Amino acid sequence: MRVWLGALFALLLIAPVSYVAASPATSFENNEPMQLKDGWFVYRDQIVDPTSLAATACGQEGGEAVSAPDVWGPAFTTSLSTGHGKATYCREITLPQDDNAYAFWMGTLRSVSHIYAVGQNADGSPQTWLLFKNGELEPEGDQVVANPATPMIALPYDTDKFTLVIQLSNYIHKQGGMIEVPLLDLRWRMAAMENRATGLPSALVIVLLFVGIAAIVMGYRRRTARSHNFFALLAIAAAVRAAFVSDLIWDYLPSFSLARKYDLEYLSLYFIAFAYYLFVTDLLRQGRRLLVDKVIIAISCAMMAFALLVTPFMAPGTITLTREPVQILWMTIICMVIYSVFHASIKTPEVRREAISVSLGGLIYGGYEILSVTGVVASSLEWSQFIIFAVIMMHAHAFVIQARRVEQERDILMASLEDTNRDLQNRALALDVALKDAEQASNAKSHFLATFSHELRTPLNAIIGFSELMSRELLGKLGNTLYKDYARDIHASGTHLLELVDDLLDLARIEAGVDEVKSEPMDVAALAVEVLNILSLLAEQHDVTMKLDCKQKLPLLLGDERKIRQVLINLINNAIKFNVEKGKIDVRLWADEAGLNIEVADTGIGIAEADLPLVLSRFGQVDSERRRRNAGVGIGLPLSGLLVRQHGGKFDIASKLGEGTRITICFPPDRLAENPQLATAG
Secondary structure, three states: OHHHHHHHHHHHHHOOOOOOOOOOOOOOHHHOOEEOOOOEEEEEOOOOOHHHHOOOOOOOOOOEEEOOOEEEOOOOOOOHHHHOEEEEEEEEEEOOOOOOOEEEEOOOOOOEEEEEEEEEOOOOOEEEEEEEEOOOOOOOOOOOOOOOOOOOEEOOOOOOEEEEEEEEEEOOOOOEEEOOOOEEEEHHHHHHHHHHHHHHHHHHHHHHHHHHHHHHHHHOOOOOHHHHHHHHHHHHHHHHHHHHHOOOHHHHOOOOOHHHHHHHHHHHHHHHHHHHHHHHHHHHHOOOOOHHHHHHHHHHHHHHHHHHHHHHHOOOOHHHHHHHHHHHHHHHHHHHHHHHHHHHHHHOHHHHHHHHHHHHHHHHHHHHHHHHHHOOOOOOHHHHHHHHHHHHHHHHHHHHHHHHHHHHHHHHHHHHHHHHHHHHHHHHHHHHHHHHHHHHHHHHHHHHHHHHHHHHHHHHHHHHHHHHHHHHOOOOOOOOHHHHHHHHHHHHHHHHHHHHHHHHHHHHHHHHOOOOOOOEEEOHHHHHHHHHHHOHHHHHHOOEEEEEEEOOOOOOEEEOHHHHHHHHHHHHHHHHHOOOOOEEEEEEEEEEOOEEEEEEEEOOOOOOHHHHHHHOOOOOOOOOHHHHHOOOOOOHHHHHHHHHHHOOOEEEEEEEOOOEEEEEEEEOHHHEOOOOOOOOOO
């Protein structure tokens, strides 16, 4: 906010205001200029010789009485020719009989103009004074002047009564004539007013440019850089418009084209509409665009393109035909800004202060425009420029509020992130402790399983051995045949339990990292035959046919024979248990460049593809009638996979529900004791 206050202080120092726009008057009462509103006569479409209007000739021979301002052409028009033409104005002027020097202020002109004073010298001889000229004015033809700005015009000092003659020729604007009410006042006051008329716009342009550059610098690499840029565009466009509307451009470039001046003046207005709307919507709605927003922005861009690229190639003053469309555009923008202010105040309380500041700026400017149009206050370039500056400062204040709010939100977010980071660090430490505890518990569990499983094997071996003696009746008849059946059941249950204990023991050893893998050469084909013989009785009980397919001489496998036997037993045992009646099991062995391969395929109930991860996990089982009938603990397949991977092999399973299961094991070439020429039998 210090930047904006400093800019306002600089403006007040550069261009102090002591002039107050005059109310309508006919004399120099209250030290105010006299407005030459009435008493004018006009000769339309004529360039009258000023000498012919001397003395009481003004208004005679076709003169039409008018009041200032006298504007040629309507405001709403689609033709430039409505305001084109020539005319001569005249009015009798009587100055006070004193020693003061007087001056005349014509105000805005849009044409070639010559201004004369026609009177008498002290000796009574006629005299014509040329007070102002901005180009050659011919009675016939079109003339377009480069610079129509009129400075303060000093009146003759040695006469107190004369006829003021103004010759005008407009061919560049859709409206011509006497645009403002001329003023008559003391020369020194007029000189002060002229100084303000040039000094105040210069100060305003400098301050607005400074504000725009400061906004760009402050927004560099910030989260609000877009809003900074929109505000900078608004301030710079306002500076350009102040330079052109106040005719400041001709102080530095006297020969600058009037047509191009109008083009750039309107172009700056389009830019202001574009930048103002972007800034307000970004300020109050955080950049959220509605359909009407896109329409307004598109129309503004189209009008800017028209002023910049089209009008330079068209008739001079063509851009002035867009004055009323621009007013409609601005009315639409004002309505949307009012909507945005009310919507932000109700729906987004955090931007309510920005909305209030924008509303005050709009009320100040809108109120001044209404009061000046209705005549409650006189129109004044000085006051309008101060109003523009005040509106810019109101929006700057809203912008500062938003920037501070964004910074506060950022600080709160940073504090929240720091708290979250500390919380995450504490949780990470807690997770590390929990992980270490879990590892210790897992090691203790594995150690317990290994010890407990080992302790279980001794009584199980005794149970299995004694039950086998009893079932064979080696020491004599049991007496009752049921005892023999019971002994056989005890033997089967003990054997099954021993297998589970062995699996648990192997699993515990592997997880504990104390399991050793022997590397001894073995004949896999012979081992497969042995396993099939062991499980043949079980296969008969389940009405399942087993077949071994080995059509080539296999190299010896370097590994732990007990573990490989356990893998084959687990796989073929599962294939028998979960097969269908009269099902088949194919055990296929072969060797190739990838290594030694074992495949166990069955025609059983199969496994759904979605359940494969479950059956390969420890203690994972799929719920089904067949699996409940052949209940286990679910470690056969996971343990087999671990044992194969201990030998550096691959363990793959493929299965479809109702179509059987195919398990493939591949031991790498470095696990082969010999590597003869491998030839697949035909």
